[in-house]
Amino acid sequence: LNTHPQLKAAVQKSNVDSNYFKSTIPFRRRNGLLLEAALRVSITARDYELVARIIETVAMFKIGSPSAIDRQSIEWFNSVMEKQYGNPASTLPGSGLPRLKVHQTKLETVGEDQIATLDTVTFSIRVERLHAARFLEGQLNICKARKMDPRIAMAAYHEGWWILIRAKLIKPLNGAKSSKPTSAVDQLIDGEAEQSDAKLMVAYPMIVSSISKKFGEVALKFQAPDVPGKYKFIVDIKSAEYLGADAKTELTATVVDSEGLEREEEEEDEGDEDDEEVKKEK
Incomplete structure (x- = not known):
């Protein structure tokens, strides 16, 4: 609403009560808390669509846009950023639009050759903020024009992104089937998530507090799927600050059955014990 043409024209003519914008601050805070609570619930429920829509709503709310995905809103936002x-x-690279470029991704069970079901998996990613230099230059110019100390402006900088990882089963191993939720809570959380095309495994906030930071590396952990098979892991990086700035990458990995691995380890241990007993008898 604050970007409506009639309101902007009224502000320029000083026809708007100065208390109008002050009174919106508590309203924005309350809505911010509600959105944060809704986001926490949707992450707990592992509902990717709901999580993604709430993050987009947060960006809409911060920017004052009627939509986060329609072409007109994105074009308007891009024009503001470019201006x-x-x-x-x-002479700096880039166009002034906030964009991320994914350089490296890795998915592994640390210390193991394979990823097994229900392992604690580590996902590592390295991203480049293509807009870092342009944003720094722009903020310095703004501070200079307003005669502000740039250190104060830079200290308050905040840029939020969410890393969402989904797992899509491409091919089960040995006819494996997904385990069914047992309790009512499990049915509420897991049952709905299993109906989607790809299950949300983790949602992780990536906060950038330095406007000049060009590269960022994040390592996050989550539990591997409970069904052995070949998976496509879909990684979405969604902005909570900007429109049309989301990034996406994919990688595939095979998740083996952890029970089979445990049996092999137990057999090896038992074999070692038998060898020790034979040596003692000799």
Whole structure:
């Protein structure tokens, strides 16, 4: 609403009560808390669609846009960013649009050659903020024009992204089937998630507090799927600050049955014990 043309025109003519914008601060805080609570619940329920929509709503709420995904809203937002950070006279790379580039991804069970069912899996990712230099230049120019100390402005910088990882079973191993939820709570959480195309495994917030930071590395952990098979892991990086800035990457991995691995380890241990007993008898 604060970006409506009639309201903007009224502000320029000083026809808006100065208390109007002050009164919106408590409203925005309350809604921010509600969105945060809704996001926590949706993450607990592992509902990817709901998590993604809430993150988009947070961005809409911060920017004041009627939508986070329609073409008109994204084009409007891009024009604002290019006007503020896309100085045509600048020799810096980029166009001033906030964008991430994924350089490296890795999925593994640390210390193991294979990923087994219900393992604690570590996902590592390295991303590049293509807009880092342009944003820094733009903020310095703003501080200079307003005669502000740039250190104060930079200290308050905050850029939020969410890393969402989904797992899609491509091919089960040995006819394996997904385990069914047992309790009512499990049915509420797991049952609904299993109906989706790909199950949300983890949602992780990535916060950038340095406007000049070009590269970022994140390592996050989550539990591997409970069904052995070949999986496609879909990684979405969604912005809670900008429109049209989301990034996406995919990787495949095979998850083996942990029970089979445990039996092999037990057999090896038993064999070692038998050898020790034979040596003692000799």
